[in-house]
Amino acid sequence: MRRELDWRRTFDRLQLAMDDDRGMFLVVRGPSGRANPMTVSWGQIGFVWSRPIFTVFVRESRYTHECLVTADSFTVNVPESGQLAEELSVCGTTSGRDTDKLQICTLATHPGERVTAPYLSDCSLHYECRIVARRQVELADIVARDIMEEHYANGDPHLIVLGEIVGAFVRDDR
Numbered sequence: 339m340r341r342e343l344d345w346r347r348t349f350d351r352l353q354l355a356m357d358d359d360r361g362m363f364l365v366v367r368g369p370s371g372r373a374n375p376m377t378v379s380w381g382q383i384g385f386v387w388s389r390p391i392f393t394v395f396v397r398e399s400r401y402t403h404e405c406l407v408t409a410d411s412f413t414v415n416v417p418e419s420g421q422l423a424e425e426l427s428v429c430g431t432t433s434g435r436d437t438d439k440l441q442i443c444t445l446a447t448h449p450g451e452r453v454t455a456p457y458l459s460d461c462s463l464h465y466e467c468r469i470v471a472r473r474q475v476e477l478a479d480i481v482a483r484d485i486m487e488e489h490y491a492n493g494d495p496h497l498i499v500l501g502e503i504v505g506a507f508v509r510d511d512r
């Protein structure tokens with residue numbers, strides 16, 4: 339069972355995942371309807387258009403990029419500290435273009451409460467987000483030379499996707 343939590347009260351759990359760069363799972367359905375989990379460590383929560391927004395950054399080369407350009411929603415799934423390390427590694431190094439990562443990682447999904455994207459049952463916290471805006475970064479948009487050299491030497495700029503947080507949920511055993 340899951341209970342809904344005010345998204346403002348999730349920062350401590352989220353920060354743990356972001357602090358040590360171990361990552362979280364971004365889950366999006368592809369054009370065929372199959373859900374794909376991808377490990378992400380870049381993300382931010384803030385207020386835009388007077389709404390809580392979870393923003394994710396996904397490079398052009400990812401299969402998830404292909405999914406995000408047509409999807410209407412995504413979920414961000416945060417495992418308990420130290421858990422699902424192997425799954426985070428697999429979902430961060432293999433592509434859903436040629437593999438069913440949910441199957442190879444034996445990750446169970448559950449239909450989203452408020453969105454069409456499913457969430458991962460094994461993660462103790464998840465956010466449900468309705469996609470409200472997308473913007474493909476062009477290399478010319480990057481004005482800081484150090485960031486360009488460090489992150490875009492091989493091109494592959496990010497798609498920035500803004501999702502309105504329509505629900506944040508925790509497993510009820512916590």
Ligand SMILES: Cc1cc2nc3c(=O)[nH]c(=O)nc-3n(C[C@H](O)[C@H](O)[C@H](O)COP(=O)(O)O)c2cc1C
Pocket residue numbers: 359360361374375376377378379380381395396397399400401402403426427429430431432433434435
């Ligand atoms: C800890 C970690 C964090 C990552 N964060 C991101 C990220 O924020 N954005 C991104 O585009 N790729 C990120 N990646 C790389 C993708 O997860 C990886 O390329 C993945 O295989 C893409 O899967 P897909 O092709 O199924 O979308 C990260 C990888 C790891 C291991």
